[in-house]
Amino acid sequence: MWARRSDLPLDHDAPGRFLPWLIAFMVYLAALALAGMLLLDAMAARWDTGMGDTLTVQIAPADSPEKDALRVRATLGILRSFPGVARAQPIDEGRLMDLLEPWLGPGGATKDLPLPRLIDVELKPGAQVDAAALAKRLAAAVPGTAVDDHGVWLERLIRLIRTVEALATAVLLLIGLATAGTVVFTTRTGLSIHREAIEVLHLIGAQDTYVARQFAGRALAMGLRGGVIGLVFAVPTLLGIGYLATRMQAGLLPDVSLGPQHWAALAGLPLVVAAIAMVTARLTVMRTLARML
Amino acid sequence: MTTEGSDCVVRFESVGLRYGLGPEVLQDISFALAPGSFHFLLGASGAGKSTLLKLMYLALKPTRGLISLFGHNMATTSRRQLPALRRRIGVVFQDFRLLHHLSAFDNVALPLRVARVRENEIRKHVVELLTWVGLKDHVNIRPTILSGGQQQRVAIARAVIARPKLLLADEPTGNVDDRMAMRLMHLFEELNKLGTTIVIATHNETLAGRLGHPRLRLDAGWLDAGTPDQQAAGKTAAGAFAAATSKSRAEQSSESAV
Numbered sequence A: 001m002w003a004r005r006s007d008l009p010l011d012h013d014a015p016g017r018f019l020p021w022l023i024a025f026m027v028y029l030a031a032l033a034l035a036g037m038l039l040l041d042a043m044a045a046r047w048d049t050g051m052g053d054t055l056t057v058q059i060a061p062a063d064s065p066e067k068d069a070l071r072v073r074a075t076l077g078i079l080r081s082f083p084g085v086a087r088a089q090p091i092d093e094g095r096l097m098d099l100l101e102p103w104l105g106p107g108g109a110t111k112d113l114p115l116p117r118l119i120d121v122e123l124k125p126g127a128q129v130d131a132a133a134l135a136k137r138l139a140a141a142v143p144g145t146a147v148d149d150h151g152v153w154l155e156r157l158i159r160l161i162r163t164v165e166a167l168a169t170a171v172l173l174l175i176g177l178a179t180a181g182t183v184v185f186t187t188r189t190g191l192s193i194h195r196e197a198i199e200v201l202h203l204i205g206a207q208d209t210y211v212a213r214q215f216a217g218r219a220l221a222m223g224l225r226g227g228v229i230g231l232v233f234a235v236p237t238l239l240g241i242g243y244l245a246t247r248m249q250a251g252l253l254p255d256v257s258l259g260p261q262h263w264a265a266l267a268g269l270p271l272v273v274a275a276i277a278m279v280t281a282r283l284t285v286m287r288t289l290a291r292m293l
Numbered sequence B: 001m002t003t004e005g006s007d008c009v010v011r012f013e014s015v016g017l018r019y020g021l022g023p024e025v026l027q028d029i030s031f032a033l034a035p036g037s038f039h040f041l042l043g044a045s046g047a048g049k050s051t052l053l054k055l056m057y058l059a060l061k062p063t064r065g066l067i068s069l070f071g072h073n074m075a076t077t078s079r080r081q082l083p084a085l086r087r088r089i090g091v092v093f094q095d096f097r098l099l100h101h102l103s104a105f106d107n108v109a110l111p112l113r114v115a116r117v118r119e120n121e122i123r124k125h126v127v128e129l130l131t132w133v134g135l136k137d138h139v140n141i142r143p144t145i146l147s148g149g150q151q152q153r154v155a156i157a158r159a160v161i162a163r164p165k166l167l168l169a170d171e172p173t174g175n176v177d178d179r180m181a182m183r184l185m186h187l188f189e190e191l192n193k194l195g196t197t198i199v200i201a202t203h204n205e206t207l208a209g210r211l212g213h214p215r216l217r218l219d220a221g222w223l224d225a226g227t228p229d230q231q232a233a234g235k236t237a238a239g240a241f242a243a244a245t246s247k248s249r250a251e252q253s254s255e256s257a258v
């Protein structure tokens, strides 16, 4: 109980009373930004290791199905002997129709429509396959082939994700700065409200650290209180977004959700914010008092 | 012969002070207080007694001259060294300056808490002292609902609780009856016997006269400290006589004015 005793009636200050709510709002925003960042990171990691190891080879349709079959077999032969290729498998026509259906409508893709033949190529994990060299070699043997290197597309996607992540990091930093700024403001106000009492403490022989500890302790308590409130509001929001995302994504996005380590990081937010508040209050008091007698 | 050198508790040399751009409230003040001495600081209201005490308890810096406390030259003492010096000084402020949101107990405990004394020791000493000044039943009461005299006693208890080396009291008996005034004076004398140097500012010449301690007299910003010999020996008869006559003269003039 004695530890909570304060020589200054800081709890009654009007400017300090809104601080927990402000911090709650900051932590709420920070939780969303952080969750988004962690999800994007998981997504990028998944694509980096998962889909980066595949290629698609496209073979332009020839004038007869027999010729098409020959061209596919020739292409498969080259692919299967190419270093770094783990598996090469033609996508059968039925599946191709299924893939095209969303664009062409049911029955839109008929046997009359000349369709390219596709070959799914899986690379050995970690193998650095030169897609350009492969494309050149295939084109020389079977004219009209094209290699679709998902790597290029993925690279762009991942770069986009990294940009969004950088933005989220900037948002987190700004939230931290805004919290610190608010604490500086309320601490300065508190110092001027309690100027008389602080002067008495000084004259009695209190060091600046003695006064600073009272402000820092209170900032810590308010930071924790506000942080927990913010988190309590953020959790249902995140769960709601997660639920909607799993219902919507339907295979469009890799299935990622917040894991235990992500929730732990989110639970750390109030602690980080409270620590920022405490350190800021202490530094503000020390700096302001150094200018007094 | 004179109380010179670093063994003095307080030492002023040609100290002057003005508030802002106003006139010099204190002019050319020079005196020294030997360890264990007991002085009354006399002077009419507005003579500058409180100002002189503020200089001594480091709430003000002089506009000129030299002040040294416990052998430290205040002009060259850094801000970081001040708390340690201030802990050796107990102050009874004229306006008490109690913290209104704290109980009498917590107010009196402040100097000990600031000095990081253990809580169970604090409890014992504070209750004992509050009992001594007759506030046994007001330990947990806030100053705002205490009478002026009770607040003054809390302020005195706070000033003496940490057994300061120097006690500065500004009109410490202004709000209590004569009996309590004498009781409080005896508290100061007890402290003085334990080695504390004491300065009590008062305009109450009778009270000062009743206790035979040397006087410092402020008049329009000038200090009459008597001769160093007088101070050291505590020869105060002449001073007491002067005080008594000036008092009766003041009474006469106020009576004739009515």
Ligand SMILES: Nc1ncnc2c1ncn2[C@@H]1O[C@H](COP(=O)(O)OP(=O)(O)O)[C@@H](O)[C@H]1O
Pocket: B019, B022, B025, B043, B044, B045, B046, B047, B048, B049, B050, B051, B052
């Ligand atoms: N903070 C202040 N600002 C300006 N003038 C002051 C201030 N405090 C005291 N004074 C002036 O200094 C003079 C001495 O005041 P003070 O030291 O309080 O005298 P005393 O305690 O002997 O009554 C008075 O003329 C008073 O008006």
Ligand SMILES: [Mg+2]
Pocket: B049, B050, B051, B094, B170
């Ligand atoms: Mg005064």
